[in-house]
Amino acid sequence: MPIIEAKKVTKIFGSDPKKIVPLLDKGMSKEKILAETKHTVGVNQASFTIEAGQIFVIMGLSGSGKSTLVRLLNRLIEPTSGQVLFNGTDVLKMSPEQLRKFRRKNIGMVFQKFALFPHRTVIQNIEYGLEVQGIDKKERRAMAMESLELVGLKGWENSYPDQLSGGMQQRVGLARGLANNPDILLMDEAFSALDPLIRKDMQDELVELQQKMKKTIVFITHDLDEALRIGDQIALMKDGSIVQIGTPEQILMEPANKYVERFVEDVDLSKVLTASHVMKKAVTITPEKGPRVALQFMRDQGVSSLYVVDKRMQLLGSITAEDTVRSFKEGLPLEQIMQTDVPTATPETLLNELFEMMGNTKLPVAVIGENGRLKGVVVKGAVLAALAGNNGSEEGAEAHELA
CATH class of the missing domain: 3.40.50.300 (P-loop containing nucleotide triphosphate hydrolases)
Incomplete structure (x- = not known):
């Protein structure tokens, strides 16, 4: 309900x-x-x-x-x-x-105008509504102090409103609205x-x-x-x-x-949209599959890199086609040629926070969720498509290529 x-x-x-x-x-x-x-x-x-x-x-x-x-x-x-x-x-x-x-x-309410009593201290302003309700002085002071700490004003309880900045005064108003929980x-x-x-x-x-x-x-x-x-x-x-x-x-x-x-x-869409909006499914492989299977995955999916994960989908690293060929020729395990410095972001990372990261790497950005699980990847094409207003769905953004 x-x-x-x-x-x-x-x-x-x-x-x-x-x-x-x-x-x-x-x-x-x-x-x-x-x-x-x-x-x-x-x-x-x-x-x-x-x-x-x-x-x-x-x-x-x-x-x-x-x-x-x-x-x-x-x-x-x-x-x-x-x-x-x-x-x-x-x-x-x-x-x-x-x-x-x-x-x-x-229900509590916080207004644009702070409406603080200038002759009352911060803590007295916060507990005013509780006082009107007839709550015992000791109890209302404890409730007001708890609310004061929530908004980060501990230590200012005995100050007066004219001693506070505008932001601090609004915190007092917020604390007053929260005081009765x-x-x-x-x-x-x-x-x-x-x-x-x-x-x-x-x-x-x-x-x-x-x-x-x-x-x-x-x-x-x-x-x-x-x-x-x-x-x-x-x-x-x-x-x-x-x-x-x-x-x-x-x-x-x-x-x-x-x-x-x-x-x-x-x-500015880059300050609103997040990695979760533009991420695509990652092409993954577990280490024991070996380089021959990795190359086959790359051919089948039309990509030039794979993400190496464990059986719980936790990200271990990435491998490129070039390194995988070397692994195959030299008989090296995937763990030995795997790159571990993969650029990562969370699903909540804003797109404008990804720009510098994507400019400094050839790899797509891996999107990591809870417990280090790989949720997807972000490629440059998907970001550009989203900022153009087409939801990142263009065919060019579908392939997880090095870009």
């Missing part, structure tokens, strides 16, 4: 919003509804699911409805219609007391006020924190690079409607319409 499921969630601003919902069902546009009824469509029948532990990014230009949508999830803004299910329970049907408990226990963290343009370098650091820290804590994060941004960098799933909005939901790779490589195409056209 998804942790969050939105079903045709709609928000219309105006004097009689309920009467506008049927017009949306008929496909009337946001502009026409405003012109004819003086009502504004904030969110238009948004439907999506969020799995536990995901970073789900909602993005779009200013006015697209993304900030309104995130506030519908915890009813800071009341939806006009639809359903928001948290672990199967409809948030829209919660009583005031149930809703308060849901907000306190299950919520299931879901809502982050609305949380890093947009930060300088570019600090922003990038915060993005990295958020991803690292999420991997450590396995929190479900709903992240709002207007920055495509940020969405691609941190998102597991991205929902792209326009005029209150979700126009596409997918992985960063799907958004880039399979845009749903012209609007999405234009949105992503200037993205």
Whole structure:
């Protein structure tokens, strides 16, 4: 079961919003509804699911409805219609007391503006929400200190906000959102006020924190690079409607319409796509097969090199056709002519990190997964094809040749 499921969630601003919902069902546009009824469509029948532990990014230009949508999830803004299910329970049907408990226990929020109390210390700011909930002073201090350490601010607990940099202040805001250990963290343009370098650091820290804590994060941004960098799933909005939901790779490589195409056209694919996107199956051999079998494999597969692996597919090295012929003529075992300094990468390695590596070797880059297992190889042709936007599927990228 998804942790969050939105079903045709709609928000219309105006004097009689309920009467506008049927017009949306008929496909009337946001502009026409405003012109004819003086009502504004904030969110238009948004439907999506969020799995536990995901970073789900909602993005779009200013006015697209993304900030309104995130506030519908915890009813800071009341939806006009639809359903928001948290672990199967409809948030829209919660009583005031149930809703308060849901907000306190299950959901946290981090805003663009740090909104720190200047007269409170860092630790006092972090524990403020716990204080409002009536949690015992000793317990809330322990919870706040744990949250403080998670965001890397140990030692700053007695400082005041004006003694911190912008990035550190945002860490305090993040720690405050995490202090009550919520299931879901809502982050609305949380890093947009930060300088570019600090922003990038915060993005990295958020991803690292999420991997450590396995929190479900709903992240709002207007920055495509940020969405691609941190998102597991991205929902792209326009005029209150979700126009596409997918992985960063799907958004880039399979845009749903012209609007999405234009949105992503200037993205540097090398900073988004990874080795796993372009890797091909490696042609392998185990050492005991010998040089005669190795040469036969090369002829059959049309390649000039093989990867030597053990029976568990752990990479041992590589052999070239030239060295294999020498091995055959001189009666040498494959282990003796095998090259062990094979260039390697992980499936998560970005393509721009492979460029220097591929420029310094004639061998394709071996992609190594867990326990040293060989998962595939990356050849130059596949990288160039992917950067050209054709998924690396050209015939020239299929052969694992020395290039």
